Amino acid sequence: QVQLVESGGGLVQAGGSLRLSCAASGRTFSSYDMGWFRQAPGKEREFVAAIIWSGGNTYYADSVKGRFTTSRNNAKNTVYLQMNSLKPEDTAVYYCAARTARNWNVRTAYGYWGPGTQVTVSS
Numbered sequence: 115q116v117q118l119v120e121s122g123g124g125l126v127q128a129g130g131s132l133r134l135s136c137a138a139s140g141r142t143f144s145s146y147d148m149g150w151f152r153q154a155p156g157k158e159r160e161f162v163a164a165i166i167w168s169g170g171n172t173y174y175a176d177s178v179k180g181r182f183t184t185s186r187n188n189a190k191n192t193v194y195l196q197m198n199s200l201k202p203e204d205t206a207v208y209y210c211a212a213r214t215a216r217n218w219n220v221r222t223a224y225g226y227w228g229p230g231t232q233v234t235v236s237s
Contacts (some may be wrong), residue, residue, distance in 0.1 A: 116140040116212050116226050121233030123205035123208060126200055130235070134195040136210030136228055144188040149224055150195050152233075159209070159220035163195060173218045178204075200235045205219040207232050 134186040154161040163184040164173045186193040207230040214225030
């Protein structure tokens with residue numbers, strides 16, 4: 115099992131940047147592929163980005179491609195989401211999750227979740 119806690123959210127103006135961190139506890143963190151999802155009020159939780167266990171491959175939703183970058187440091191049991199050129203439509207609660215089933219961009223493929231961190235982008 116792995117426990118996850120996100121941090122780094124906050125309020126930022128459009129065009130600004132934030133870096134989210136997701137700290138994991140448990141010795142098996144480095145064996146998990148990790149994902150980032152977000153959920154805006156009244157909307158479904160949607161896939162944002164994912165990174166394989168070694169950090170060698172990453173995947174992104176079209177809506178964030180070129181603006182967001184995910185990375186990980188297995189020695190620190192941490193995964194990151196660097197968010198640049200933020201837009202008001204990026205406002206949401208952001209979650210990190212550990213993948214436990216097939217598919218990269220499906221919520222149900224992730225079995226462990228953090229509590230989330232709020233990101234608010236003002237226009």
